[in-house]
Amino acid sequence: MIPRHFSDRLHQLLEQFPVVTVFGPRQAGKTTFVKHALPDWQYIDLERRRDRVRVEEDIEYFLSQLDGPIIFDEAQLAPELFSELRGFVDRDRAKKGRIVLLGSASFRLNQQVSETLAGRVGFVDLTPLHxxxxxxxxxxxxxxxxxxxxxxxxxxxxxxxxxxxxxxxxxxxxxxxxxxxxxxxxxxxxxxxxxxxxxxxxxxxxxxxxxxxxxxxxxxxxxxxxxxxxxxxxxxxxLQPYFVNLGKRLVKRPKVYLRDSxxxxxxxxxxxxxxxxVSPNRGASWEGFVIEQIIEAYRLSKPQYHPYFWRTARGSEVDLLMVAGENIIPFEIKLHSSPTKKMVTGLLQCMQDLNLKSGYVVYPGTERYSLGDGIITLPAQKLLEKFSDLPGD
Structure with a gap:
């Protein structure tokens, strides 16, 4: 069993809310994670016909007979459950940590949860292994x-x-x-x-x-x-573009990445x-992999930061900005053994336009070194080994 970073967040939310929903792609390890984190909880798999019939036959009665906390897996398959959950929770609103809902089809489950359990539910987005x-x-x-x-x-x-x-x-x-x-x-x-x-x-x-x-x-x-x-x-x-009213024409279309390499x-x-x-897509693959890893690292350790990219109409570009209010951290991703300053003209332009003192080049090497003008190279492995090493407050 590989320990997941999300365990602390799950337990924290269970102390705050009566219901916690764990979203994530199919086969990301949601069931294994929750069963390991909550070994004493009752477990119902709504993908199994027997379990679904047992619940849906009389949902109100099923909930009334619970003698402890419960996990509902693939909860989106039983939409009638959600309206009953609201009444069940509201009968003892002060009681926290009662129900965990798991689901792969996030948009459908999110809609069901949002419509019926607003203010009563916390969320964990569980991604594949970081x-x-x-x-x-x-x-x-x-x-x-x-x-x-x-x-x-x-x-x-x-x-x-x-x-x-x-x-x-x-x-x-x-x-x-x-x-x-x-x-x-x-x-x-x-x-x-x-x-x-x-x-x-x-x-x-x-x-x-x-x-x-x-x-x-x-x-x-x-x-x-x-x-x-x-x-x-x-x-x-x-990945959405970052733009402010600086009098410069900036790209306003998103970039699209497959999240799993x-x-x-x-x-x-x-x-x-x-x-x-030897793939011609090797550089783009590395870029997407590192971007996804950095975004998830910030989400887990510095959740106030949100991801963007920066690109001008003339083609100057920075692969990733992590933004928290006025704090902006630019990252350029390079698949090169020793990046040079000539390779990061877009990063320099971005730092100048946004008045940033520091910028970072993430690459698959082993040494951290300065390129001058506030630009630091960061080995990807060292950057992602310790979340405490991530730039930003």
């Missing part, structure tokens, strides 16, 4: 292996490239053939596979729905809807590390 969680654990794989394999536990733990490929095939098939219909989404498997593959090749690019719509022979509104589904299922990240490599047909070494 590098920091693996480093120093019993697994302790290298950062390059974590980058290649992704963060889903089944993919991380499997040393066979062939078996890992088959696992991703099964994962995608389950999502398309079972999860999407359960959400009421009507899209063919061929269309979703094509969209995913195109997104993989556009990984880290400015979002252009019309371009993808033309390739898929659908309208841009449909493409936007499909991508919204993937985003709400924690599989895609839309292993899933990205699957759709790029990069089935083994040596293929990644």
């Amino acid at each position: 590098w920091h969680e693996l480093h120093g654990s019993e697994l302790d794989i290298s950062m390059s292996d974590r980058w290649f394999r992704g963060g889903f536990p089944e993919a991380v733990l499997n040393n066979s490239n062939e078996q890992r490929f088959e696992w991703f095939e099964s994962y995608v098939r389950t999502f398309v053939e079972r999860d999407l219909p359960a959400m009421g989404i009507n899209v063919t498997a061929a269309q979703m596979h094509s969209l995913w593959r195109m997104l993989a090749h556009f990984h880290g690019s400015l979002w252009n729905a019309s371009q993808l719509a033309s390739s898929l022979s659908v309208d841009y509104k449909t493409v936007n809807r499909y991508v919204d589904i993937l985003e709400q299922a924690f599989l895609i990240r839309k 292993g899933l990205l490599h699957h759709f790029l047909d990069v089935a083994e590390p040596k293929k990644l070494d």
Whole structure:
């Protein structure tokens, strides 16, 4: 069992709210995490027909017979549960830590929770395994292996490239053939596979729905809807641009990333590390991997910071800004053994335009050194080993 960083947050929220919802993509380890964190709680899996019938037959009666706290897994499959939960909670509103809801289809579950349990529920977003969680654990794989394999536990733990490929095939098939219909989404498997593959090749690019719509022979509104589904299922990240009124023309479209590097490599047909070494998408893959790791590190340790990127209409760009009010921390991601100042002109421009004293270049090396003008290179592994080393207050 690999300890998860989210355990402290789960217990903290259970002391504040009667209900806590744990969101996350399928197979991210939600069930294992919650069962390990709450070993004495009753567990109901609503994906199992027997459990669902037992609950739905008379929800009010089922809840009235509870003699302790309970976990409902795949809670979005029993929408009638939520209205009953509100009354159940309100009969003893002061009592905290009573119910945990788990769900993969976040947008549907989030809607159900928001409509019925507002003010009564706390949220934990559980993502696949972070590098920091693996480093120093019993697994302790290298950062390059974590980058290649992704963060889903089944993919991380499997040393066979062939078996890992088959696992991703099964994962995608389950999502398309079972999860999407359960959400009421009507899209063919061929269309979703094509969209995913195109997104993989556009990984880290400015979002252009019309371009993808033309390739898929659908309208841009449909493409936007499909991508919204993937985003709400924690599989895609839309990184928003940062702009203030500085009199400079700035890009206002988001950039799109596949959040899990292993899933990205699957759709790029990069089935083994040596293929990644020669892939034309290698730099974009590294950029997305590091961005996701940094964002999650800040979310867990400095949650007041929010992620953006910065880009001018003329093409000057910084890969990631972590922003908390007037505190702005710029990161440029480079897949180079020894980045130089000439490689980070966009970072210099950003620092000048936003009046920033410090900027950072994250790279896969081992040494921290200065490039001058407030720019520091940071080895990715060292940056992510200790959250206390993250820049910012």
